[in-house]
Amino acid sequence: MTSSVSQRPPSRSRGAPGAGQAGAAAPRRARDHRVDALRGVALLMMFVDHIPQNVLNRFTLRNVGFADAAEIFVLLAGYASWLAYGRNFDRVGLRAGLGRVWRRCARLYVFQAVMVVVTTATIRAWRSFWPVPVDFLEPELAHGLSAFWRVMFLDALPSNLNILPLYIVLLAAFPLVYLLMRRSLVLTLALSGGLWLLINLDPTINFPNWLDPDGWYFDPLAWQFLFTLGACASVLAGRRGGSLPAVGWLRGLCGAYLVLSAFEVFPWSLWGLPDLRPFAIPAPDKSVLAPLRLVDVMAIFYLVQSSHGARGVAEGRFGRLMALFGRHSLEIFAAGTVIDLYARLVFTSFGSGWMLQVAVNVIGFSILWGLATVLDRRRVRQKMQAATEPGREMTTPPVSGLKRAH
Template sequence: MQAHTDKANTPHSAPQPTSVVQAHGADGGAGAASSSPATAAPARSRRDHRIDALRGAALLMMFIDHIPQNLLNRFTMRNVGFADAAEVFVLLAGYASWLAYGRGFTKYGVLPTLQRLFKRCVQLYIGQTIMVMAYVFTVRGWRHFTPVSVDYLEPELAHGLGWIWRVMMFDALPSNLNIMPLYLVLLTGFPIFYLLMRIHRSLALLLSGALWMLVNMDPELNFPNWLDPDGWYFNPLAWQFLFALGLTASAETQRRGRDFARVPALVALCCVYLLFSALQAFPWTLWGLPDLRPFGDALAPAKSWLSPLRLFDVMAIFYLVQSSERARHWAAHTWAGQELARVGRHSLEVFVVSTILDLYARLIFSTFGEGWALQVAVNVVGLAILVGLASWLDRRRNNAARRPAGGGAAVPNGAKG
């Protein structure tokens, strides 16, 4: 589960191959592509909307999945594979973070890039604070009119004010508000990953993978959580590897100047694995069908420490999409692709609003029932608000980019931080 433009006097980058994707901000925003030399042949747009569209789809599915009573969550990706929208979100956050900050150290200098990174972390912290406060005051206010289960907040947080410092220090993570702290921790660790990559471009990924393997062998290695003796639900020591894979994939794509090669054997392997994942993860009994899971209940890959089966699932999806020209065309030239891309470009704002809408949807269902009329109303209104918010933010950003700055030069769309 984000956005600013660079100033007009930001130095231009050197020309790059036309197949390199245009920079996406850590929140899904885009950076200005470098201008090609005047003598260069006309090139297609460098903008690769697939990252934006994938993250937009993940955000909308997270909104749907976080409402347990929502019948629409039977149709999201968690029903047809081991991984779900959270894995997609974290992987793409890593991919976009490299484009927003990785080359910034060389282009703009260390201090300006660290300042942008720090500013982004502050924005994430503010977003988390808004969600926590909205949850607390909404639940406490709703209780004046009808009983509300403490499940909507952790029992310790449902009463009194002694919890505030724990939540603000991430010592206590409520179960519905735990992915933003993960993202903030991962983004804070970005400079360390970058330094390791400067030593050797494979060193950071190797160390990250070793730590992930260690946590999978001993899941008790985790950050403490006052509300849960098992620690953070999204174990940062494990999930950092997925973020690191996104960073590395982005860096390699930029270095090579082209997309991932479409290797038929690898495509077939990914498809076979995803078919197995779908058979094993599909809720057959929920639909009144015979249970066709090859391993039944014996295979339940853990989400908290990012089981290898979940990791392979999301990486297979990522490779199939990022190596596909059809996916590129769909994201760039269809109405659905562009709407999802808008949502993905403003992921912080969309995620904060969607998390608050999730709470209201759950309260509405628990108070007034889960009939079809409310199901339709909650989903249509909620999704419309999120898509409309993204569209409004997109227009506002584009209008700001067109306004003259200083001496009259238009402000370019910089890589968002």
């Protein structure tokens, strides 16, 4: 999860998934910051959404659509995984490529373990001074550490610490997705979509979660379809310099669907407005990635990735700021999760008045911006050092964004 997306036209010298390679070198095109910028927006929305008392979460995606930032995050994980790992398999071979994927999974696990330890230790220490509701940790962890090993082995997933485990599983399965894509994109989507449909028909099929009898909150067997859709979209976009084909009627249909979604989901009562929902559709199940959520996020992604206007916005000052966060998504996500924890504790212990609202958000966003800036400067220095090393050609990874994970 770091670094800008660099799209290159496919080489005809080697085979590609379905028909046409998305991985060989060719003259480099200008960078496309849309994926990194969209990922950055999703990261900041997740940071806001994970603080229930934060007034800013009234303005995030979940208030105007069936999908939210989590769906965007997983979709872009699949998109960037093809660029970072799929094309790498073509260059270095399957064995070396697998090693890179496993190292990435190990790094993700380290970040997950650190967040679990920090969360548990912080809440236990905070309780020594101020009361903390038991729901800040599952009761099994709140009252004892005998089950802590289950969390470290991903047999138990506490709330707000369940996204990286999903990404670990999806990335670990990516080599299989890659082999299927090499054979046929249609076959890959058919198998992946069939599994997603099965889980929607029978939601009891899930990974076990000791803390929840229903299993993982993000069922990997369902969410793998969104990840796979992202990877396949990356191949198709790679053949067109990073953009998906702009089909007028399809763009109109996506726009109409998103308008309907906004009317159905908008919290009318929260704003003291009359309910204007045309159908009053119940909230679609997030655990199994219900169809309404899936279509919603795919519509957003298609409109962004097929729009020259969106590309222009991503090149602007705001877009580049969002891309700064998106290039370092693992670190920003982990830091945001820890800041969220402290923000929730502060609001719970001292109230959520305007002064604290301003303080928490300004401090939180400043920390994330400072971290992203430091990481980006280090990235630039490393690239410059690589360029000046004798006998070593400077290469820019297609996407570090998910190269550095979830």
